[in-house]
Each structure stands twice: as C-alpha cells, then as structure tokens.
Amino acid sequence: MSDPRIIVMECLRYHPERDTEPYHQRFEVPFTPEMSVLEGLQYIKDHLDGSLTFRWSCRMAVCGNCGCMVNGEPVLSCQTFLRDYHPECVRVEPLDHFPIQRDLAVDPADFLDKLQQVAPYLIPAQDRIPEDGPYRQTPEQMQDYLDTSACINCLLCYAACPQYGLKADFLGPAVLALAHRYNADSRDAGRARRMEVMNGDAGVWGCTLVGRCSEVCPKGVDPAGAINRNKPAAALDTLRRLLQSGRTCTP
Amino acid sequence: MRPRSPEPLFWTLFGAGGMLAALVGPALVLILGLPFPPGALEYATLRGAMGHPLVALGLGVSVGLWLFHAAHRILHTLYDLGVPHAPWLPRVCYGGATAGTLAALGVTLAWVLQ
Amino acid sequence: MTALRTHTRSMKGWWRRHPAYRQYLLREATSVVIGLYALCLLWGMTALLLGPGAHDVWRACVQSLPGRAFHLLALAAFSWHAWTWFRLLPLTVAPLRLGRYRITQTLVHRAALGAWALASAALLVAAAGGLR
Numbered sequence: 001m002s003d004p005r006i007i008v009m010e011c012l013r014y015h016p017e018r019d020t021e022p023y024h025q026r027f028e029v030p031f032t033p034e035m036s037v038l039e040g041l042q043y044i045k046d047h048l049d050g051s052l053t054f055r056w057s058c059r060m061a062v063c064g065n066c067g068c069m070v071n072g073e074p075v076l077s078c079q080t081f082l083r084d085y086h087p088e089c090v091r092v093e094p095l096d097h098f099p100i101q102r103d104l105a106v107d108p109a110d111f112l113d114k115l116q117q118v119a120p121y122l123i124p125a126q127d128r129i130p131e132d133g134p135y136r137q138t139p140e141q142m143q144d145y146l147d148t149s150a151c152i153n154c155l156l157c158y159a160a161c162p163q164y165g166l167k168a169d170f171l172g173p174a175v176l177a178l179a180h181r182y183n184a185d186s187r188d189a190g191r192a193r194r195m196e197v198m199n200g201d202a203g204v205w206g207c208t209l210v211g212r213c214s215e216v217c218p219k220g221v222d223p224a225g226a227i228n229r230n231k232p233a234a235a236l237d238t239l240r241r242l243l244q245s246g247r248t249c250t251p
Numbered sequence: 252m253r254p255r256s257p258e259p260l261f262w263t264l265f266g267a268g269g270m271l272a273a274l275v276g277p278a279l280v281l282i283l284g285l286p287f288p289p290g291a292l293e294y295a296t297l298r299g300a301m302g303h304p305l306v307a308l309g310l311g312v313s314v315g316l317w318l319f320h321a322a323h324r325i326l327h328t329l330y331d332l333g334v335p336h337a338p339w340l341p342r343v344c345y346g347g348a349t350a351g352t353l354a355a356l357g358v359t360l361a362w363v364l365q
Numbered sequence: 366m367t368a369l370r371t372h373t374r375s376m377k378g379w380w381r382r383h384p385a386y387r388q389y390l391l392r393e394a395t396s397v398v399i400g401l402y403a404l405c406l407l408w409g410m411t412a413l414l415l416g417p418g419a420h421d422v423w424r425a426c427v428q429s430l431p432g433r434a435f436h437l438l439a440l441a442a443f444s445w446h447a448w449t450w451f452r453l454l455p456l457t458v459a460p461l462r463l464g465r466y467r468i469t470q471t472l473v474h475r476a477a478l479g480a481w482a483l484a485s486a487a488l489l490v491a492a493a494g495g496l497r
C-alpha cells in the first residue's frame with residue numbers, strides 16, 4: 001500500500017475530575033492495513049491527545065486487557081483492524097455494563113469480587129504436598145474442561161450480557177464458566193462448595209440464555225454452554241435438598 | 252448458607268413445557284388450525300379422539316406445562332424490559348399458571364373417567 | 366487509594382443496542398402466544414366435554430377470521446420457538462462420552478431436529494388415521 005489512509009476514530013471521553021457526563025471526541029488517524037484499533041488509540045495518545053486513557057499490555061490477544069466496544073461490539077482492540085472499518089468511522093467506547101473509570105478504562109472490581117466467590121482454583125479431595133508427585137489425568141479427562149480453561153478474563157462476555165447489566169448480583173458468564181471449569185476437572189473436589197453460589201438466583205438462574213457471551217468470546221470458551229449445562233445439575237441438587245430437609249425452598 | 256431459590260422448580264417446568272411445545276406444538280396447531288384432515292373439528296371426531304385416555308392426558312399435560320413455560324418466560328421478560336422486581340409479580344405469573352393447570356387437570360380427569 | 370468517581374451507564378432501551386438482543390426478545394415473546402394457545406386448548410377441551418352446543422361456539426371461534434389469524438400467529442410462534450429451542454438445546458446437555466467417542470453439540474442438535482420431525486409426522490399421521 002502507498003501513503004497511509006485516514007480513518008475517523010470516535011472515542012468516548014470521560015475524566016471524572018472534569019466531566020459530569022461522558023462525550024465523544026473525533027480523531028483523524030492515518031492508518032496502514034496492519035494497524036489494529038489499539039494501535040489507532042496509541043497513535044492518538046502519542047500524536048493527538050496524550051490524555052486519552054485505555055488499557056493494554058500484550059498486543060496479541062493473550063492478556064485480556066484491551067477489551068472495548070468497537071461500533072457496539074465487544075472486541076479485543078488489539079485483534080480488531082482499522083482496515084475492516086474504513087471508510088466508515090470507528091466508534092470506540094468502554095466495555096458495556098461496567099462503570100467507566102476514565103475514557104476507555106472500566107472498573108472491573110465487581111467482576112474480580114465475584115470471581116473469588118466461586119473459588120476458581122483446584123480444591124483437591126485431600127491436601128497434597130509436592131512429594132505426593134504430580135496430579136495425573138488422562139487426555140480425555142482434560143478434554144472435559146480444556147475449552148473453558150482458555151478464558152483470559154477479558155470481560156467481553158460481560159459486555160455482551162444484558163442480564164449482567166440488569167442484575168447487580170448476577171455472577172455473569174466468565175465467572176460461572178470458570179466455576180464450571182474447575183467442577184469439570186477430575187482433580188477437583190470443590191463442586192459442593194461452588195454449588196452454594198452457582199445454584200442461586202445470582203448464579204446459573206440469573207442466566208436467560210441470551211447467548212451472546214459465547215458469540216463474542218475471543219477464546220471459544222462458550223460460557224452460555226458452561227452455564228446452562230449446570231442448570232439440570234443445579235435443579236437436581238435443589239430437588240435432592242428438598243427431599244432431604246423439606247424446608248429449603250422458601251422464596 | 253444463602254437463601255435457596257425456588258427458581259430450579261419453575262425452570263424445570265419451563266423446560267418441560269418448552270420441550271413439549273417445540274416437539275408437538277407446530278403439528279398440533281396445523282391439525283386444529285387448517286384443520287387437518289378437513290373434518291378434524293367435527294364434534295364426533297374430536298370426541299372420538301378425546302375418548303382415548305392418552306390423547307386427553309397428553310392435551311391436559313401440554314396445557315399445564317405450556318402455561319408454566321409461558322409464565323416463566325413472561326415473568327423474566329418483564330424483568331428484562333425494566334419492570335421492577337415486586338413479590339406480587341411472580342405470584343401472579345406462577346399463580347395463574349397453577350390455576351390453569353389445575354383446571355386442565357380437572358377437565359382431563361373428567362375425560363379419562365368418561 | 367482514593368475512591369474515584371465512576372460513571373455508570375443506564376440500561377434503558379438496551380435491546381436497541383444490538384439485533385441479537387431483539388431476536389432474543391422475539392424468542393421470549395413466543396411464550397405469550399404459547400400461553401394463549403394453551404388457554405384456547407383448555408377452552409376447547411372443556412367445551413367438548415360440555416356438549417355439542419358449547420363445542421359449536423368454540424369451533425365457530427376457531428374458524429372465524431380472527432381465530433384463523435390467531436392460528437397463523439400460533440403456527441409462527443410455535444415454529445420459531447421450536448427452531449430456537451432445538452438450536453439452544455445442546456447447550457443444556459452435559460457433554461457425553463462413549464469411550465473415546467464424544468457426542469458433539471452438532472449431533473445433539475441434529476438428533477433433536479430429527480425427533481421434532483418424527484413427532485410431527487406421528488401426530489399428523491395419527492390425525493389423518495383418526496378419521497378412518
């Protein structure tokens with residue numbers, strides 16, 4: 001390609017100490033075919049407006065830091081290319097459903113808090129020490145959770161989930177998918193503990209299967225599947241408790 | 252322990268109703284709506300069909316489960332559309348479905364006993 | 366760390382943000398028609414039980430213009446419901462493994478569509494046979 005073409009990037013701006021409301025600002029960015037939206041933002045920061053705030057780290061779809069809304073779709077800005085939008089303008093906004101901290105940076109505290117609730121780590125049946133040797137697992141057993149273990153906590157699925165936006169309590173796609181990831185692991189014995197949280201209104205029952213989380217996930221995690229595969233199990237779990245104590249089901 | 256939710260119960264009824272509606276719904280609407288075959292809505296024909304306890308039972312169960320299916324989805328869609336959560340809302344939805352189901356089971360029983 | 370003021374966006378009119386959200390609401394809306402159709406069936410069952418007079422009223426309603434329009438709507442609603450239901454069904458089925466062989470989501474979807482075809486055909490055949 002010859003000289004760089006120009007694309008208009010429209011960024012949401014919000015500086016809490018200065019602005020009462022977010023607004024959009026247009027930037028004209030020269031771009032080459034291999035430039036990502038993230039690189040466009042970096043161009044703005046380096047040459048047009050140093051105060052533009054956004055997060056990134058790896059530039060290669062691994063760290064999960066650079067998620068944002070591009071023309072209404074939650075994407076990783078480092079693997080979304082300006083050439084695919086030219087000559088239209090690209091509108092870059094912070095991820096939906098999260099509070100805006102500053103420009104394109106959102107506050108992920110709610111997600112991190114919820115992630116802890118499901119104990120997203122192996123809980124072995126017996127305590128083990130290094131001398132016990134490695135955990136053993138067949139390739140088939142590994143297949144049971146491998147897809148869900150690819151999550152990079154990029155939060156795109158949260159920006160694609162209206163239920164997360166509507167219900168403050170809802171644990172949301174990635175957290176539930178990660179809970180499922182450890183439940184499905186043959187080395188884990190923490191299912192009962194996670195079930196407490198998963199089998200509540202804030203857990204799998206908060207999901208109405210809109211299904212867009214699985215469409216936007218850049219890692220093929222399929223949170224919608226992970227959540228809904230747990231519904232029959234969670235329903236059975238409730239039924240079992242109901243039969244056992246007869247007093248557990250009070251609205 | 253956090254309060255348990257009655258949701259799994261309603262979800263199971265919703266799921267059963269949804270499955271039944273998907274499997275037999277379109278064909279049933281075709282039969283009664285066309286009607287197919289042309290004389291399907293005749294009094295004698297329908298009475299003959301309903302005389303079969305399986306037909307009566309199947310219809311009764313369908314009516315009940317579809318009502319629960321609808322109640323569940325309607326309730327959650329109202330929430331989705333921004334209707335505030337109020338205790339009376341699920342009571343109306345699921346209460347209505349329960350009333351309809353009881354009526355359907357009553358009628359079914361009458362048919363089966365005939 | 367000082368707590369910074371953040372801006373929370375409103376969820377008002379969220380379905381306007383993406384066509385997938387509107388498709389979702391359309392799918393949920395089929396339940397209204399399915400509920401109404403259940404009531405129509407309940408009425409029909411009761412009328413048939415009461416006798417020819419009550420049944421005639423029900424049949425006249427079903428075969429009136431609004432009744433036919435309702436059935437057309439019901440056919441569309443049930444069909445769209447069935448289509449979306451079977452498409453999402455594989456998500457609720459735990460992945461099964463028969464030895465080394467995995468039952469994939471595609472397979473579950475196809476099996477469900479097959480069951481749908483079979484059930485529909487069985488109903489139609491039974492209805493056709495019922496006249497004989």
Ligand code: SF4
Pocket residue numbers: 150151152153154155156157158173174177216217218219220221222223
């Ligand atoms: S499930 Fe997918 S979209 Fe959601 S946080 Fe993990 S990688 Fe991102």
Ligand code: FES
Pocket residue numbers: 056057058059060061062063064065066067076077078079
């Ligand atoms: S910068 Fe790491 S995922 Fe995009």
